Amino acid sequence: RNGLENLEKKEFLEAANYFYSYDSTITENFLSSRFRLITGERICGALSLLPDLFKGCIITTNFDSLIEEAYLGERKPIKNYMHGIQKEHNFHTALSRGERSILKLHGSAPDIDTYIFSKKQYDKAYGSGEIDFSKPLAKILRQIYVSRNLLFLGCSLEEDITLKLFKKVIDNKEFFPSKHYAMLPDIADKKEKKKKETRMIQYNISPIW
Numbered sequence: 001r002n003g004l005e006n007l008e009k010k011e012f013l014e015a016a017n018y019f020y021s022y023d024s025t026i027t028e029n030f031l032s033s034r035f036r037l038i039t040g041e042r043i044c045g046a047l048s049l050l051p052d053l054f055k056g057c058i059i060t061t062n063f064d065s066l067i068e069e070a071y072l073g074e075r076k077p078i079k080n081y082m083h084g085i086q087k088e089h090n091f092h093t094a095l096s097r098g099e100r101s102i103l104k105l106h107g108s109a110p111d112i113d114t115y116i117f118s119k120k121q122y123d124k125a126y127g128s129g130e131i132d133f134s135k136p137l138a139k140i141l142r143q144i145y146v147s148r149n150l151l152f153l154g155c156s157l158e159e160d161i162t163l164k165l166f167k168k169v170i171d172n173k174e175f176f177p178s179k180h181y182a183m184l185p186d187i188a189d190k191k192e193k194k195k196k197e198t199r200m201i202q203y204n205i206s207p208i209w
Contacts, residue, residue, distance in 0.1 A: 002018060003015045003018035003019050003022070006018060013117075013118075013119060013122065016117040016118050016119075017118050017119050020117070020118040020120075024118075028112045028115065031063070031109065031112075031115065031117075032109055032110065032112060034109075035063050035064040035109035036064075036109060036110070042073075043066060043069050043070040043073055047066055047067070047070050048070055048073075050067065050070055050071070051070055051071045051073075051074040051076050052074075055098075055100060056098050056099065056100065056101070057094070057095055057098075057100075057101050057102070057103065057144065057148065058078075058101070058102045058103070059102075059103045059105065059141075059144065059150075060102065060103070060104055060105065061104075061105050061106055061155075062104065062106075063104070063106050063107065063108070063109050064109050065108065065109065065110070067102060068102065071100070076100065078100055078101065078102050079100070080093070080094035080095075080099060080100065080101035080102075081101060081102045081103070081104070082101075082102075082103045082104070082137075082140065083104045083107050083108040083111060083114040084104065084105070084106065084107035084108070084114035084115065084116045084121075084125065084137065085114070085116065085124060085125045085135070085136055085137045086107070086111070086113045086114040087108070087111065087113075087114055088136070091103065091140075092140070095140075095143075095144070103140065103141075103144075105137070105162070116137075122161065125137045125138070126138050126161055126165070130168075131164065131165050131168045138165060141162065141165055142165065142169055142175065145165075145166055145169055145177050145178070145180075146169065146175040146176065146177050146178060147178060148178055149178050149179055149180060149181075150178075150180040150181070150205075151180070151181050151182070151183070152180070152181070152182035152183065152205070153183055155182065157182055157184070157196075157200065157205070163203060166203045166204075167202075167203065170202070170203070170204070177203075177204040178204070179204060179206070180203070180204055180205045180206070181205065181206050181207075181208055182200060182205050182206070182207050182208065183207075183208045184196075184207045184208065184209060185209075186209045187209075193209075
């Protein structure tokens, strides 16, 4: 199966592995070029509301710099950050103080060394097989999950590495998660809605339909 077939089936990790194994240099060059943002571009739509809504930590799977630009446009620059597993700039200190900061789970487009897309990169960030909480990114996500109240926006909350990590925290019973919320599109099918709601509650996440 090639990468395009993986994408069609929404097998994104498998697709990333295919493209990286085919040619990692071309893949990374495409990613950094495709998501390049020209500083000063006008930010509009729902994204422009974030600076007025959130003053503390932002966690995102966004790979581009649109969130940072939105805050900069409102003269609220995000100076504290953690990009994947490679870059940490006063993030832990800002997190503990409740100051403005951003954690970019997949890394940041301009810096190839921060990328987390392929299985090798995921293993380096989270551990091979089981979640390894000695890894910096896994450790900080656990800390945030158990010590902060999270609001999920624009997340499908289907099975991914983040939910896998949350489940590991719950199963270990070493730490108890805080109460979290997620704004989700309503589901017409009552059985499917109930099924997803039950699954979210297992992660201590209350859906707001």
